[in-house]
Amino acid sequence: MQFNQLEEIAAAVQTCTLCPLHTGRVKGVPGEGPTDAEIMFIGEGPGYHENRQGRPFVGPSGQFLDELLAMAGLHRREVFIGNVVKCRPPDNRDPLPDEIEMCTSTYLMRQIELINPKVIVTLGRFSMNLFIPGAKITQIHGQPRRINGRLIVPMMHPAAALHQPRNRELITEDFRRLPDILARADTIDPIDPIDPIDPAPRSNSTRSAATPPPELPPEQMRMF
Numbered sequence: 001m002q003f004n005q006l007e008e009i010a011a012a013v014q015t016c017t018l019c020p021l022h023t024g025r026v027k028g029v030p031g032e033g034p035t036d037a038e039i040m041f042i043g044e045g046p047g048y049h050e051n052r053q054g055r056p057f058v059g060p061s062g063q064f065l066d067e068l069l070a071m072a073g074l075h076r077r078e079v080f081i082g083n084v085v086k087c088r089p090p091d092n093r094d095p096l097p098d099e100i101e102m103c104t105s106t107y108l109m110r111q112i113e114l115i116n117p118k119v120i121v122t123l124g125r126f127s128m129n130l131f132i133p134g135a136k137i138t139q140i141h142g143q144p145r146r147i148n149g150r151l152i153v154p155m156m157h158p159a160a161a162l163h164q165p166r167n168r169e170l171i172t173e174d175f176r177r178l179p180d181i182l183a184r185a186d187t188i189d190p191i192d193p194i195d196p197i198d199p200a201p202r203s204n205s206t207r208s209a210a211t212p213p214p215e216l217p218p219e220q221m222r223m224f
């Protein structure tokens with residue numbers, strides 16, 4: 001049943017015309033991974049290679065993501081990898097708010113409900129802002145927080161870190177800490193929605209302990 005519904009979503013993406021991004025679609029990229037994955041990674045949207053292959057993170061940033069997953073002791077076959085929007089934005093521009101709203105409310109949020117992962121790792125600011133609106137990735141990357149029973153771990157997008165030595169160092173450090181976060185995921189107080197895990201001290205962290213966690217608006221809380 002769950003498998004069928006995820007297959008229906010994957011099929012619907014290929015013919016979807018609900019937002020303007022369908023005009024640049026060669027192949028829609030619904031996402032892939034085990035239907036009962038405990039960890040879900042959510043990126044931004046398909047790029048050139050993903051649009052041609054219909055699979056998430058298959059270009060250079062995908063190779064980097066594979067390296068990062070290996071650092072965390074994970075393989076992509078163990079996790080579900082998806083995107084905020086399922087069709088490639090033209091010239092790799094940012095997805096627009098209306099496009100994000102349409103695609104996530106129609107597809108991504110249903111995928112999350114069906115897969116029901118314990119942990120969602122957001123890759124980049126667009127997926128992070130689905131769960132933590134208004135937050136800045138440079139301030140909260142690598143800081144997990146429990147939102148409505150699910151652990152959300154914001155990370156930088158691999159594409160943004162690939163050629164930026166400083167960001168590459170930060171995302172690498174965050175992925176190396178991921179096993180510890182996952183090991184502790186079940187022990188986090190479920191009623192504390194704010195920064196429930198205090199990361200190990202990082203000598204060159206950009207994190208500010210005083211950074212106020214943003215509140216989730218009511219409509220976001222209803223997504224889960």
Ligand code: SF4
Nearest residue numbers: 016019022086087103
């Ligand atoms: S991006 Fe999403 S909502 Fe827009 S056409 Fe593609 S599948 Fe449909």
